[in-house]
Amino acid sequence: MEYEVTLIEANIENAMKGEMRLGIELDGERKATVEYNWTDKYFNARFVGHAPSMPAPAHPITFLQKSIEAMQALKTEEHTFPTDVFKDHKVYFRVG
16 A cells, blocks of 8 residues: 655754654545654654554554655755655655
């Protein structure tokens, strides 16, 4: 199953301080969100949804990890931050 990752909001000051919230969607409908925030002292990530009832169920960590991996795979030298990929790409990842 292929999910689309959408940018809901982000505030990234630099590589060592920021926060972002992403949607996980299927067929244009938001199924869950993933939230990240970090500083030079900590990193927090949170899956907001019910992973067992997703159309393609997986552990919540899978959704957190695959969202970031999909963004990083599209990032080029022209993208300052990972969220910059949303300016010129649709972002997808597969589960199952």
